[in-house]
Amino acid sequence: MDWQGQKLVEQLMQILLVISGVVALVVGYTTESFRTMMLIYAGGVVLTTLVTVPNWPFYNHHPLKWLDPSEAEKHPKPEVVSVASKKKFSKK
Protein backbone atom coordinates (compact mmCIF):
# COMPACT_ATOMS: atom_id res chain seq x y z
CA MET A 1 0.00 0.00 0.00
CA ASP A 2 1.39 3.43 -0.84
CA TRP A 3 1.45 6.42 1.49
CA GLN A 4 -1.75 7.98 0.17
CA GLY A 5 -3.44 4.61 0.51
CA GLN A 6 -2.34 4.28 4.11
CA LYS A 7 -3.65 7.70 4.98
CA LEU A 8 -6.95 6.86 3.29
CA VAL A 9 -7.19 3.58 5.17
CA GLU A 10 -6.66 5.25 8.53
CA GLN A 11 -9.30 7.89 7.87
CA LEU A 12 -11.81 5.41 6.45
CA MET A 13 -11.34 3.04 9.37
CA GLN A 14 -11.93 5.72 11.99
CA ILE A 15 -14.91 7.28 10.24
CA LEU A 16 -16.61 3.96 9.46
CA LEU A 17 -16.22 2.65 12.99
CA VAL A 18 -17.49 5.84 14.61
CA ILE A 19 -20.48 5.96 12.27
CA SER A 20 -21.27 2.30 12.99
CA GLY A 21 -21.17 3.08 16.67
CA VAL A 22 -23.42 6.11 16.43
CA VAL A 23 -25.97 4.42 14.17
CA ALA A 24 -26.01 1.34 16.39
CA LEU A 25 -26.60 3.46 19.48
CA VAL A 26 -29.38 5.53 17.95
CA VAL A 27 -31.24 2.59 16.40
CA GLY A 28 -30.85 0.50 19.54
CA TYR A 29 -32.11 3.26 21.82
CA THR A 30 -35.14 4.08 19.68
CA THR A 31 -36.14 0.42 19.23
CA GLU A 32 -35.38 -0.29 22.91
CA SER A 33 -33.39 -3.32 21.87
CA PHE A 34 -29.88 -3.88 23.16
CA ARG A 35 -29.51 -6.84 20.83
CA THR A 36 -30.21 -4.70 17.75
CA MET A 37 -27.54 -2.25 18.80
CA MET A 38 -24.94 -4.98 19.17
CA LEU A 39 -25.85 -6.60 15.87
CA ILE A 40 -25.65 -3.33 13.94
CA TYR A 41 -22.30 -2.52 15.51
CA ALA A 42 -20.94 -6.00 14.75
CA GLY A 43 -22.09 -5.62 11.15
CA GLY A 44 -20.38 -2.25 10.97
CA VAL A 45 -17.11 -3.70 12.27
CA VAL A 46 -17.21 -6.52 9.69
CA LEU A 47 -17.92 -4.04 6.90
CA THR A 48 -15.02 -1.84 8.01
CA THR A 49 -12.73 -4.87 8.10
CA LEU A 50 -13.64 -5.79 4.54
CA VAL A 51 -13.06 -2.26 3.30
CA THR A 52 -9.85 -1.35 5.11
CA VAL A 53 -7.81 -4.44 5.94
CA PRO A 54 -7.21 -6.18 2.59
CA ASN A 55 -4.83 -4.53 0.15
CA TRP A 56 -7.36 -3.27 -2.42
CA PRO A 57 -6.08 -1.83 -5.75
CA PHE A 58 -7.53 1.63 -5.13
CA TYR A 59 -5.08 2.06 -2.25
CA ASN A 60 -2.24 1.89 -4.77
CA HIS A 61 -3.16 4.68 -7.17
CA HIS A 62 -0.22 6.85 -6.04
CA PRO A 63 2.72 4.44 -6.19
CA LEU A 64 6.14 5.54 -4.96
CA LYS A 65 8.48 6.83 -7.62
CA TRP A 66 11.66 4.81 -7.17
CA LEU A 67 14.90 6.21 -8.56
CA ASP A 68 15.65 5.24 -12.19
CA PRO A 69 18.40 2.52 -12.42
CA SER A 70 20.53 4.57 -14.88
CA GLU A 71 20.53 7.49 -12.45
CA ALA A 72 21.51 5.19 -9.59
CA GLU A 73 24.62 3.96 -11.42
CA LYS A 74 26.03 7.48 -11.55
CA HIS A 75 26.31 7.52 -7.76
CA PRO A 76 28.06 4.30 -6.72
CA LYS A 77 27.75 3.01 -3.21
CA PRO A 78 30.72 3.73 -0.96
CA GLU A 79 33.01 0.69 -0.42
CA VAL A 80 33.39 -0.69 3.10
CA VAL A 81 37.06 -0.49 4.27
CA SER A 82 37.87 -3.27 6.78
CA VAL A 83 39.86 -2.21 9.91
CA ALA A 84 42.01 -5.39 9.91
CA SER A 85 43.75 -4.43 6.65
CA LYS A 86 45.49 -1.32 8.10
CA LYS A 87 48.82 -2.41 6.61
CA LYS A 88 47.56 -1.73 3.12
CA PHE A 89 46.77 1.85 2.31
CA SER A 90 43.79 1.70 0.03
CA LYS A 91 43.45 4.88 -1.91
CA LYS A 92 40.62 5.49 -4.33
Next chain:
Amino acid sequence: MHSFGYRANALLTFAVTILAFICAIASFSDNFSNQTPSAQIQILNINWFQKQPHGNDEVSLTLNVTADLQSLFTWNTKQVFAFVAAEYETSKNALNQVSLWDAIIPEKEHAKFWIQISNKYRFIDQGHNLRGKDFNLTLHWHVMPKTGKMFADKIVMSGYRLPNAYR
Protein backbone atom coordinates in the same frame (compact mmCIF):
# COMPACT_ATOMS: atom_id res chain seq x y z
CA MET B 1 -0.84 1.05 8.11
CA HIS B 2 1.79 -0.55 6.06
CA SER B 3 0.89 -4.19 6.57
CA PHE B 4 -2.12 -6.45 6.98
CA GLY B 5 -1.31 -7.23 10.60
CA TYR B 6 -0.87 -3.57 11.49
CA ARG B 7 -4.23 -2.62 10.00
CA ALA B 8 -6.03 -5.56 11.60
CA ASN B 9 -4.61 -4.64 15.00
CA ALA B 10 -5.49 -0.96 14.62
CA LEU B 11 -9.03 -1.83 13.59
CA LEU B 12 -9.58 -4.26 16.43
CA THR B 13 -8.28 -1.87 19.07
CA PHE B 14 -10.35 1.04 17.85
CA ALA B 15 -13.47 -1.12 17.49
CA VAL B 16 -13.20 -2.32 21.09
CA THR B 17 -12.65 1.25 22.35
CA ILE B 18 -15.79 2.39 20.56
CA LEU B 19 -17.67 -0.58 21.97
CA ALA B 20 -16.70 0.57 25.46
CA PHE B 21 -18.05 4.05 24.67
CA ILE B 22 -21.32 2.62 23.35
CA CYS B 23 -21.83 0.58 26.50
CA ALA B 24 -21.07 3.56 28.72
CA ILE B 25 -23.62 5.70 26.88
CA ALA B 26 -26.19 2.90 27.02
CA SER B 27 -25.69 2.64 30.77
CA PHE B 28 -25.94 6.43 31.15
CA SER B 29 -29.24 6.46 29.27
CA ASP B 30 -30.78 4.53 32.19
CA ASN B 31 -30.79 7.73 34.22
CA PHE B 32 -33.50 9.14 31.97
CA SER B 33 -36.06 6.40 32.60
CA ASN B 34 -39.11 7.23 34.69
CA GLN B 35 -39.57 4.64 37.40
CA THR B 36 -42.82 4.16 39.29
CA PRO B 37 -42.81 0.79 41.03
CA SER B 38 -45.51 -0.17 43.49
CA ALA B 39 -45.98 -2.99 45.93
CA GLN B 40 -48.23 -4.28 48.69
CA ILE B 41 -47.63 -7.05 51.20
CA GLN B 42 -50.28 -8.68 53.32
CA ILE B 43 -49.69 -11.14 56.13
CA LEU B 44 -52.44 -13.67 55.69
CA ASN B 45 -51.61 -15.95 58.56
CA ILE B 46 -49.10 -16.57 61.31
CA ASN B 47 -48.57 -20.29 60.89
CA TRP B 48 -46.62 -20.79 64.10
CA PHE B 49 -44.52 -18.78 66.50
CA GLN B 50 -42.15 -20.68 68.77
CA LYS B 51 -38.98 -20.53 70.74
CA GLN B 52 -36.31 -22.85 69.38
CA PRO B 53 -34.32 -25.22 71.62
CA HIS B 54 -31.33 -22.83 71.39
CA GLY B 55 -33.39 -19.98 72.74
CA ASN B 56 -34.03 -18.04 69.51
CA ASP B 57 -37.52 -17.06 68.43
CA GLU B 58 -38.82 -18.33 65.14
CA VAL B 59 -41.99 -17.41 63.29
CA SER B 60 -43.53 -18.77 60.11
CA LEU B 61 -45.79 -16.50 58.07
CA THR B 62 -47.93 -16.81 54.99
CA LEU B 63 -47.45 -13.71 52.87
CA ASN B 64 -49.33 -12.29 49.93
CA VAL B 65 -46.98 -10.15 47.84
CA THR B 66 -48.47 -7.99 45.10
CA ALA B 67 -46.08 -5.84 43.07
CA ASP B 68 -45.75 -3.97 39.81
CA LEU B 69 -42.08 -3.53 38.95
CA GLN B 70 -42.55 -3.20 35.20
CA SER B 71 -41.41 0.43 35.04
CA LEU B 72 -37.99 -0.57 36.38
CA PHE B 73 -37.16 -2.42 33.14
CA THR B 74 -35.25 -0.42 30.51
CA TRP B 75 -33.61 -1.55 27.27
CA ASN B 76 -30.44 -2.05 29.27
CA THR B 77 -31.94 -4.29 31.97
CA LYS B 78 -30.94 -7.91 32.19
CA GLN B 79 -33.01 -8.86 35.24
CA VAL B 80 -34.43 -7.49 38.46
CA PHE B 81 -33.69 -9.19 41.76
CA ALA B 82 -36.40 -8.54 44.34
CA PHE B 83 -36.56 -9.61 47.95
CA VAL B 84 -38.80 -9.03 50.96
CA ALA B 85 -37.11 -8.33 54.28
CA ALA B 86 -38.61 -7.99 57.74
CA GLU B 87 -36.99 -5.09 59.59
CA TYR B 88 -37.24 -4.39 63.29
CA GLU B 89 -35.31 -3.04 66.23
CA THR B 90 -34.18 -4.86 69.37
CA SER B 91 -32.24 -3.86 72.44
CA LYS B 92 -29.23 -5.75 71.14
CA ASN B 93 -29.28 -4.48 67.49
CA ALA B 94 -30.45 -1.14 66.15
CA LEU B 95 -31.57 -2.78 62.91
CA ASN B 96 -32.38 -6.39 62.21
CA GLN B 97 -33.09 -7.38 58.62
CA VAL B 98 -34.31 -10.87 57.91
CA SER B 99 -34.85 -11.88 54.30
CA LEU B 100 -38.11 -13.78 53.92
CA TRP B 101 -38.49 -14.27 50.20
CA ASP B 102 -36.70 -13.40 46.97
CA ALA B 103 -37.11 -13.85 43.25
CA ILE B 104 -35.30 -13.13 40.01
CA ILE B 105 -37.49 -11.42 37.43
CA PRO B 106 -35.93 -11.91 34.00
CA GLU B 107 -38.45 -10.05 31.83
CA LYS B 108 -40.77 -7.10 31.97
CA GLU B 109 -43.84 -9.30 31.46
CA HIS B 110 -43.13 -11.18 34.67
CA ALA B 111 -42.64 -8.02 36.70
CA LYS B 112 -46.29 -7.49 37.53
CA PHE B 113 -47.16 -10.32 39.86
CA TRP B 114 -49.22 -11.60 42.74
CA ILE B 115 -47.87 -14.42 44.87
CA GLN B 116 -49.12 -16.11 47.99
CA ILE B 117 -46.42 -18.04 49.74
CA SER B 118 -45.09 -19.00 53.13
CA ASN B 119 -41.71 -17.49 53.88
CA LYS B 120 -38.97 -18.99 51.70
CA TYR B 121 -36.28 -18.35 54.29
CA ARG B 122 -36.69 -18.83 58.01
CA PHE B 123 -37.55 -15.86 60.16
CA ILE B 124 -35.31 -16.44 63.19
CA ASP B 125 -34.38 -13.79 65.70
CA GLN B 126 -31.08 -13.40 67.51
CA GLY B 127 -32.63 -13.90 70.89
CA HIS B 128 -36.21 -13.98 72.02
CA ASN B 129 -37.43 -10.48 71.23
CA LEU B 130 -40.22 -11.15 68.79
CA ARG B 131 -43.23 -11.30 71.04
CA GLY B 132 -45.43 -8.29 70.37
CA LYS B 133 -42.78 -6.86 68.07
CA ASP B 134 -43.67 -4.12 65.56
CA PHE B 135 -41.86 -4.59 62.27
CA ASN B 136 -41.67 -3.28 58.70
CA LEU B 137 -41.82 -5.40 55.59
CA THR B 138 -39.61 -3.88 52.94
CA LEU B 139 -39.53 -4.87 49.30
CA HIS B 140 -35.97 -4.30 48.04
CA TRP B 141 -34.95 -4.58 44.41
CA HIS B 142 -31.70 -4.58 42.48
CA VAL B 143 -31.91 -3.68 38.79
CA MET B 144 -29.10 -5.57 37.09
CA PRO B 145 -28.11 -3.98 33.77
CA LYS B 146 -26.73 -5.57 30.64
CA THR B 147 -23.83 -3.09 30.86
CA GLY B 148 -22.97 -0.56 33.51
CA LYS B 149 -24.03 0.28 37.01
CA MET B 150 -26.49 -1.72 39.07
CA PHE B 151 -28.79 0.33 41.23
CA ALA B 152 -31.00 -0.66 44.13
CA ASP B 153 -34.00 0.84 45.85
CA LYS B 154 -36.85 -0.20 48.14
CA ILE B 155 -40.41 0.38 49.34
CA VAL B 156 -40.96 0.29 53.10
CA MET B 157 -44.32 -0.92 54.35
CA SER B 158 -44.87 -0.52 58.05
CA GLY B 159 -47.52 -1.40 60.54
CA TYR B 160 -47.05 -5.13 61.02
CA ARG B 161 -46.99 -6.67 64.46
CA LEU B 162 -46.29 -10.12 65.84
CA PRO B 163 -48.55 -11.66 68.49
CA ASN B 164 -47.76 -11.20 72.16
CA ALA B 165 -47.55 -14.91 72.94
CA TYR B 166 -46.14 -18.00 71.30
CA ARG B 167 -48.51 -20.19 69.32
